[in-house]
Amino acid sequence: MSHMEVDRGLALEARGLRRAFGTVQAVVDASLAVPPGHVTALIGPNGCGKTTLMLMLAGLLRPDGGEVSVAGRDPLAEGAAARVHLGWMPDVLGTWDSLTCEETLTTFGRAYGLAREPARARAFDLLRTVHLSEYASQPARVLSRGQKQRLSLARALVHDPEVLILDEPASGLDPRSRIELRELVRALAADGKAILISSHVLSELDEMVDSAVFMSKGATLGADADAVVEKARRRWLITALPGTDVRAVLGDLGRPWEPVGDAPERAAVHVVDEADAAALLAVLVGAEVPLIAFGPAGSALEQAYLTMEEDRR
Amino acid sequence: MTAIDISTGETRQRGAWRPSLSGILLVAQLELRQRIRSTRWKWALAVFVALVGAVTLLLESTVGGEMFYGGPGDVVFGVLVFFVLFLGLLVSPTLSATSINGDNKDGTLAPLQVTALSAIEIVLGKLLAAWAASLAFLALSIPFMVWGFVGSGAPVGAVIVTVLVLAVELLVVCAIGLGWSAIASRTAASAVLSYVSVATLSVLTLVFFGLSFVLVSEPTTVRYYDQQYYYDETGQAYDSWTGERVDDPTADGCTFREETWDQPHTERTWWLLAANPFVIVADAAPSNDVVSDSRYESPQTMLGSIKYAVRSARLGPETVVNYCYGYDSYEEPELLPEELERRERLAGLSAVWPWGLAFHGLLAAGAIVLAVRRLEVPHGRLSPGTRVA
Numbered sequence: 001m002s003h004m005e006v007d008r009g010l011a012l013e014a015r016g017l018r019r020a021f022g023t024v025q026a027v028v029d030a031s032l033a034v035p036p037g038h039v040t041a042l043i044g045p046n047g048c049g050k051t052t053l054m055l056m057l058a059g060l061l062r063p064d065g066g067e068v069s070v071a072g073r074d075p076l077a078e079g080a081a082a083r084v085h086l087g088w089m090p091d092v093l094g095t096w097d098s099l100t101c102e103e104t105l106t107t108f109g110r111a112y113g114l115a116r117e118p119a120r121a122r123a124f125d126l127l128r129t130v131h132l133s134e135y136a137s138q139p140a141r142v143l144s145r146g147q148k149q150r151l152s153l154a155r156a157l158v159h160d161p162e163v164l165i166l167d168e169p170a171s172g173l174d175p176r177s178r179i180e181l182r183e184l185v186r187a188l189a190a191d192g193k194a195i196l197i198s199s200h201v202l203s204e205l206d207e208m209v210d211s212a213v214f215m216s217k218g219a220t221l222g223a224d225a226d227a228v229v230e231k232a233r234r235r236w237l238i239t240a241l242p243g244t245d246v247r248a249v250l251g252d253l254g255r256p257w258e259p260v261g262d263a264p265e266r267a268a269v270h271v272v273d274e275a276d277a278a279a280l281l282a283v284l285v286g287a288e289v290p291l292i293a294f295g296p297a298g299s300a301l302e303q304a305y306l307t308m309e310e311d312r313r
Numbered sequence: 314m315t316a317i318d319i320s321t322g323e324t325r326q327r328g329a330w331r332p333s334l335s336g337i338l339l340v341a342q343l344e345l346r347q348r349i350r351s352t353r354w355k356w357a358l359a360v361f362v363a364l365v366g367a368v369t370l371l372l373e374s375t376v377g378g379e380m381f382y383g384g385p386g387d388v389v390f391g392v393l394v395f396f397v398l399f400l401g402l403l404v405s406p407t408l409s410a411t412s413i414n415g416d417n418k419d420g421t422l423a424p425l426q427v428t429a430l431s432a433i434e435i436v437l438g439k440l441l442a443a444w445a446a447s448l449a450f451l452a453l454s455i456p457f458m459v460w461g462f463v464g465s466g467a468p469v470g471a472v473i474v475t476v477l478v479l480a481v482e483l484l485v486v487c488a489i490g491l492g493w494s495a496i497a498s499r500t501a502a503s504a505v506l507s508y509v510s511v512a513t514l515s516v517l518t519l520v521f522f523g524l525s526f527v528l529v530s531e532p533t534t535v536r537y538y539d540q541q542y543y544y545d546e547t548g549q550a551y552d553s554w555t556g557e558r559v560d561d562p563t564a565d566g567c568t569f570r571e572e573t574w575d576q577p578h579t580e581r582t583w584w585l586l587a588a589n590p591f592v593i594v595a596d597a598a599p600s601n602d603v604v605s606d607s608r609y610e611s612p613q614t615m616l617g618s619i620k621y622a623v624r625s626a627r628l629g630p631e632t633v634v635n636y637c638y639g640y641d642s643y644e645e646p647e648l649l650p651e652e653l654e655r656r657e658r659l660a661g662l663s664a665v666w667p668w669g670l671a672f673h674g675l676l677a678a679g680a681i682v683l684a685v686r687r688l689e690v691p692h693g694r695l696s697p698g699t700r701v702a
Contacts, residue, residue: 021695058427060701062691076691079328080429088427094420096343098350107343111336111428139350155424 010069011036011194012163017056017066018218026052028218030066034194036162039185041205042198043305044215050198051091053215054167057196058088071162084112087156091167091198093148097141101132101151104140105158112159119158126154131180145172153181157188164188166197170204182208203299212301214308225308231270232303236277238284239293240265249289255280268297329432329689336430340438345445348408354446361400362453368396369457390461391595391615394475397454398482398594402515404450405483406507409443409490411500413684418500422688423701432688436491436681443487451479467614470599478597478666482590485673486511492680495687514673515590522585526577533576538569538649539636553636567637580629584668587623593669595619624662628655 012034019027027049034040044050055061057068059075059082068075073082096104102123109119127133130150135143143151149172156164166185170178178201185208189195199205205212214225237260240246245264250257260266271277281294297303372389413436416422425435455476462472490507497503542550542559550559554570586592600617633651692701 055701056691060423060427060690060692062693079690080431083427084429086427088424090420090423092420092423094416094422094424096347096421098347099343103346107339108424108428110339111425111430113429152424159428 011071012196013069014057015067017053017063019052019056019061019063025218030220032213032220034196036192036194037189039189039195039197039209041209041212041301042196042215043212043301048215049218050215051167054165058086058165059083084159085162087161087164089152089156089166089169093152095140095148095151098139100137100139101127102136105154108155108158122158126157130154146174146177149173162193164193164195168198170199170201178204202302202305205301206299228307229300229304232300232307234271235297235303236269236271237295237297238267238269241290241292244290249287253283329685331431332433332437336434337438337441340435341441344439344442358449358453361450365397365454365457369393369460387465387614390465390467393458393461394594395591398479398590401447401450401479401483402486402511405447405486406490406511408446409487410494410504410507412439412443412491413494414498414503415500426688426690432685435688436684440487440491444484447483447487448480451483468599475594475598478594481670485677488677488680492683495684514588518585518589522582525582529578529581530575531578532573533630533632534571534573535632535634536569536571537634538567541568576630578629579626583623583626586626587665587669588672592619592623593666596623596664597666623665624659627662628658
């Protein structure tokens with residue numbers, strides 16, 4: 001990409017952002033950095049300030065303090081010059097119901113300064129990308145929620161921005177569309193885009209993102225959060241046939257374990273690496289434990305998220 | 314995915330106040346497509362035409378033949394112009410008064426704000442779209458106004474000026490509605506505030522003008538001229554001042570007496586009338602009323618009478634009242650010097666409508682500035698109840 005030649009190091013960067021609405025301090029201290037070609041997840045409970053942070057990054061909301069840099073530009077000072085490098089997909093589904101999908105995207109292309117014909121060509125191009133080609137001349141009101149979500153994603157891509165901010169892009173999508181979204185996000189990252197994505201479907205993010213930024217009570221959690229994710233990645237689940245006491249077996253082996261529910265046939269262990277896991281599996285099979293499942297304990301991000309939630313209680 | 318050239322985006326580096334024609338037209342086109350397709354636009358236009366047509370027919374059949382005004386069609390023309398203005402004032406805010414907060418509610422505003430479009434392009438585009446829609450109503454009513462005009466004997470300029478002033482007034486109302494839609498977070502509130510604004514300008518100005526009489530009334534000496542005597546049908550003379558029978562009238566002729574009354578000094582409050590859209594239209598429309606030398610001949614046309622009344626209000630109360638015309642003959646009496654002077658001052662007054670239009674222009678410009686400030690991103694303070702997206 002011609003305009004990607006300049007190596008700006010970080011495509012999207014925020015340092016010490018804060019913002020209050022009246023007496024409510026929505027974002028207290030948020031910092032993050034996304035290099036080009038990188039997908040970063042923004043994770044946190046409802047009301048932790050994710051959307052407010054994303055609005056500040058998108059240049060829609062003025063922070064009370066802190067700095068933002070989008071493709072090396074300051075959206076607060078430079079306005080449109082920074083905004084054209086950024087694609088924003090809001091969590092609120094706003095579509096002009098009476099406009100067709102093609103008109104919607106063409107209008108946005110032109111709003112970013114494209115001429116009419118290139119904007120139209122780009123619109124059809126993107127409708128193919130998000131599998132809405134057959135709706136090109138249909139008004140947006142006939143679209144389902146998931147289809148509107150895809151149209152909204154196409155809208156964020158219309159000017160081929162270097163930085164993408166996607167607020168809950170997966171909500172309302174069917175499983176097929178989620179997989180397509182994941183593939184599209186990875187393809188965009190491979191293309192050199194810096195992508196910040198928030199979602200509640202953490203298992204989805206696991207396979208999509210390169211790193212995660214956790215947010216709690218308006219603040220991003222720094223390196224300690226990364227450690228929690230790393231720890232979560234090494235948590236494995238062991239399940240044996242009912243009636244087996246896996247806990248006792250692990251105790252005999254001198255291996256620390258954590259209970260999983262009340263069932264004694266299930267337990268969680270921490271492994272050093274995959275070789276360690278393989279060795280443990282060999283030992284358990286050797287001890288004739290009737291195993292039926294042995295593997296990583298679901299989504300690492302989900303694990304980390306839940307761990308941090310517990311920490312805060 | 315194909316790479317596209319956003320170099321044009323780079324060159325559009327500008328602030329919230331930099332307008333470009335292409336940006337304004339883009340937003341206007343978007344607005345018109347979105348709002349006109351989503352509303353029962355054709356039905357609204359049809360109902361409007363039906364209403365104006367019905368009023369025209371009714372006027373034509375009731376007062377169309379009356380000759381005592383400026384011409385047989387004068388009242389038809391005058392009432393029709395006011396009716397079109399009235400409907401225009403009602404219709405215009407419907408499009409603009411929910412334009413900004415409605416988009417905000419639907420979540421379609423923020424995606425537009427993050428584009429390269431500037432705040433002023435979004436605001437002016439919305440204004441242009443709302444105005445274009447109200448002009449459609451005005452355009453449809455032009456044939457009826459021309460119909461009324463043809464029978465009215467008014468100068469051709471009357472139609473042209475009336476239509477132009479109506480168009481400007483609709484623009485003003487659209488801008489005020491847009492301003493409210495930027496300030497109020499709820500669409501219901503902005504709609505109500507827009508109609509309150511329209512009502513304030515067109516009705517409350519008149520009410521305030523009337524009520525303010527109490528405040529601006531001062532004891533003012535009025536000089537009444539009258540014949541010394543008047544006579545009943547038997548030829549019996551009475552004193553005009555005392556009403557007593559006079560058996561032996563001696564010095565017949567014109568005399569005067571001074572009395573001091575509380576009189577409203579409307580020269581201090583006439584500007585309330587100037588702010589009224591109906592007064593502006595009436596004052597701006599040329600009429601071929603001839604103000605003759607007669608003291609008692611005021612303009613005969615409907616719009617002309619309003620113009621005359623407002624301009625008289627600018628002079629304040631009359632301090633000379635002349636009843637000295639012959640009871641037995643209808644000859645015109647000579648005007649008194651004071652009357653001549655007042656007439657000259659009246660003729661020398663500048664028109665009222667430029668003041669009114671200038672005031673409305675200020676209101677509209679203020680509303681636009683406010684709307685642009687509200688749409689400027691990044692948002693600083695947010696008013697309670699609003700959200701960015």
